Amino acid sequence: MPSVTRRASRDADHREAVARQVTDAVERLLAEGSTYTSLGVQRIAAEAGIARSTFYLYFPDKVALLLRTTEIATEELFAAAEAWAREGFEDLAALERTVAELVAQQRAHAPLLAALTEVAGYEPEVAAFWRARVGRFVEVLRRRLAAGQKAGTVDRALDPTVTAAWMAWGAERLIAQHVAGDGGRGDARLARGLATAIWATLGRT
Amino acid sequence: MPSVTRRASRDADHREAVARQVTDAVERLLAEGSTYTSLGVQRIAAEAGIARSTFYLYFPDKVALLLRTTEIATEELFAAAEAWAREGFEDLAALERTVAELVAQQRAHAPLLAALTEVAGYEPEVAAFWRARVGRFVEVLRRRLAAGQKAGTVDRALDPTVTAAWMAWGAERLIAQHVAGDGGRGDARLARGLATAIWATLGRT
DNA sequence: TGATCCGTCGGACAGGGTGTCCGACGTGGT
């Protein structure tokens, strides 16, 4: 391996490591209870152990940083959501299991996901990202509902588009509110209750 | 009526009128598509036709202004929501009617309600207000679900607390998303679809 | 070893925001 290549890869590793320091710093600060909005670049840079000016060598602004920081949390959350759409229609037990996993993911990444919805409230770029990401899941769920109707396992009276969006946004908000105010004891009851309600909606009593 | 009293009441009227000018200005600016966060006091004062310093004679800060501006919208929205809980359990037609009214209210006040949830994302005071207000409705709905279970008109397997919160938050988000992206043509279908889904959840097929 | 390269630092800068304060102004009440 030529030395220039070796250097290039080492530099890339270094950039990666520093960027990681910054995203970790954000995660810590959010976990401590700060609002993403209230975090200045100065505060984030200090927590990450870099100069404020250096921050701008890594991220164009706080929005880009947020999207980068929440990447993994978003992926894992929607992996759990899609597992619900895939495996949660078998029986009530399977639904409860997948919903419990959804709750677990949302709890694990609560501060990051809260920051995402927080900033989505006033930053068009973040809003577009979040709407699109949730929308993609809603579409998966819609298809699953429509397929279930065809197969006779889902109430044919339901409007799949509206129902899918209602279920998804309701679950997201419900769980977000729950994890913000409950230490974890109520998770099982929440998962059970939500699974029961979803199951009832499908019309498969 | 003594002249001091007359003066006091006229002054109060004047304060009221100016405050109204300001809240109207905010409403206009939001309707034009601005984010509440991006509106500076300068911009609001200019639109209201007063000096920036005068703004602070009327409102301590933007948060107080927002809560004041959205008062009526909030009241009307929850009046519609409570009508759903009160009258929407009779039959599917009644449910569809009350849900349609909910959609209409949310559309009528869309910019203000969006501003409220926007700021609730990062301002503790607004977050507390909004959570409490929605929570109050969730409690009303929960009671209605529990009563329905006792009367045998609602599926007894449902967890009233979880189900009420899921329904309420889901409806709020669903309708907010909808009105933000649809000019009004889809309102009837949305109301019908949501009512059907809620009805199915209650288990009264 | 010494010259060089390159990333980081820290500070300065312009531009914009907040909330407070105060003197100047004018209008309505006496």
Place this chain on the structure above:
DNA sequence: ACCACGTCGGACACCCTGTCCGACGGATCA
């Protein structure tokens, strides 16, 4: 004709953003 009071507009201290630049220092190469 006078005074009181609300409004104006500008100055203030402070905070934040994003950009720029000279200074520093560690790794790299001759």
